[in-house]
Amino acid sequence: MFQIGELSAKTGVSPKTIRYYEQIGLLLPAKRGGNGYRMYDDTDAERLNFIRRARALDFALDEITEILAFRDRGIPPCKYVMSVIHDRIDAIQERIRNLEQLSDELAALYDAGQRLPEDAQMRTCVCHLIQTETNYP
Amino acid sequence: MFQIGELSAKTGVSPKTIRYYEQIGLLLPAKRGGNGYRMYDDTDAERLNFIRRARALDFALDEITEILAFRDRGIPPCKYVMSVIHDRIDAIQERIRNLEQLSDELAALYDAGQRLPEDAQMRTCVCHLIQTETNYP
DNA sequence: TCTTGACCTTCCAGCTACTGGAAGCTGTAG
DNA sequence: CTACAGCTTCCAGTAGCTGGAAGGTCAAGA
Numbered sequence: 001m002f003q004i005g006e007l008s009a010k011t012g013v014s015p016k017t018i019r020y021y022e023q024i025g026l027l028l029p030a031k032r033g034g035n036g037y038r039m040y041d042d043t044d045a046e047r048l049n050f051i052r053r054a055r056a057l058d059f060a061l062d063e064i065t066e067i068l069a070f071r072d073r074g075i076p077p078c079k080y081v082m083s084v085i086h087d088r089i090d091a092i093q094e095r096i097r098n099l100e101q102l103s104d105e106l107a108a109l110y111d112a113g114q115r116l117p118e119d120a121q122m123r124t125c126v127c128h129l130i131q132t133e134t135n136y137p
Numbered sequence: 138m139f140q141i142g143e144l145s146a147k148t149g150v151s152p153k154t155i156r157y158y159e160q161i162g163l164l165l166p167a168k169r170g171g172n173g174y175r176m177y178d179d180t181d182a183e184r185l186n187f188i189r190r191a192r193a194l195d196f197a198l199d200e201i202t203e204i205l206a207f208r209d210r211g212i213p214p215c216k217y218v219m220s221v222i223h224d225r226i227d228a229i230q231e232r233i234r235n236l237e238q239l240s241d242e243l244a245a246l247y248d249a250g251q252r253l254p255e256d257a258q259m260r261t262c263v264c265h266l267i268q269t270e271t272n273y274p
Numbered sequence: 275t276c277t278t279g280a281c282c283t284t285c286c287a288g289c290t291a292c293t294g295g296a297a298g299c300t301g302t303a304g
Numbered sequence: 305c306t307a308c309a310g311c312t313t314c315c316a317g318t319a320g321c322t323g324g325a326a327g328g329t330c331a332a333g334a
Contacts, residue, residue: 003310003311004310004311005309005310005311014292014293015310015311016292016293016294017291017292017293019312019313020291020292020293024291035299035300035301035311035312036299036300036311036312037300037310037311037312038311038312055291056239057239057242057243057246058239058243060290060291061290061291062290081250082247082250082251085243085246085247085250086247088243089240089243089244089247092236092239092240092243093240095236096233096236096237096240099229099232099233099236100233102193102194102195102229103226103229103230103233105194106194106195106222106225106226106229107226109194109222110219110222110223110226113218113219113222114219140281140282141281141282142280142281142282151321151322152281152282153321153322153323154320154321154322156283156284157320157321157322161320172282172283172328172329172330173282173283173328173329174281174282174283174329175282175283192320197319197320198319198320199319
């Protein structure tokens with residue numbers, strides 16, 4: 001049994017965040033020592049590591065909550081997890097496409113600004129470039 | 138002069154958001170008609186379009202506020218905008234790299250789940266795959 | 275004239291996933 | 305005895321909106 005700081009060290013999740021997870025019900029209320037301190041064991045560390053890895057995979061906390069609920073009841077949530085993974089991949093791909101377009105547009109803007117001579121930069125102003133009407137989705 | 142709904146239609150920014158922008162000082166307080174309704178003109182539409190395009194370029198609202206403050210004072214904020222653009226491009230590139238890694242990891246997870254036969258899926262559970270220790274940054 | 279419905283107003287609350295800070299208790303080392 | 309790290313709770317804030325309640329305004333139609 002160890003305290004929240006050690007759990008934090010084992011999992012790389014801050015104590016603040018651990019308490020927050022408990023507060024929102026993602027973690028079950030921790031056992032308390034005689035001094036009122038939260039006490040954890042390896043099971044807790046494993047559960048929190050699961051959460052951390054799922055978070056690193058960009059799962060939302062409520063998705064993780066649902067997955068853990070399945071897991072707690074001993075039901076393998078394969079289909080559910082698979083569909084969540086699928087949705088997430090799609091969402092990430094779209095986000096990447098948007099960001100790439102965005103990056104291109106910003107780079108074009110930046111290049112346009114760079115190509116101006118110093119004094120013209122002061123007059124022409126990149127704001128002007130932003131002001132030109134373009135269709136952003 | 139037109140109402141908030143028309144400004145919304147002209148710019149593609151929702152009335153809610155327009156009021157919010159006014160509330161946080163991104164838009165100056167609108168003139169009011171005799172009925173208390175906000176009244177706008179083309180200048181307002183242009184300013185809001187500027188904001189919308191800057192937002193589409195992923196500028197933060199406080200960055201836009203600063204840029205507009207320069208613009209309002211007639212000072213072309215070229216250097217400032219250029220540095221903001223530069224920072225933003227960097228940030229976007231890094232975000233894209235992270236998302237691509239994430240996408241790859243999820244795809245691997247998904248493929249692993251797909252390769253299981255139907256009944257094994259029910260037993261082996263993709264959760265197990267998430268549980269395997271890997272180093273996510 | 276009355277009613278309907280689409281506008282508009284304000285204010286309050288909530289979303290995600292935390293994070294910061296205050297005020298105070300506990301435990302250990304010097 | 306005192307310092308200091310670590311723990312507790314609670315309150316509030318972050319970004320950028322969005323939803324909803326409760327109510328005022330206005331034009332068109334029966």
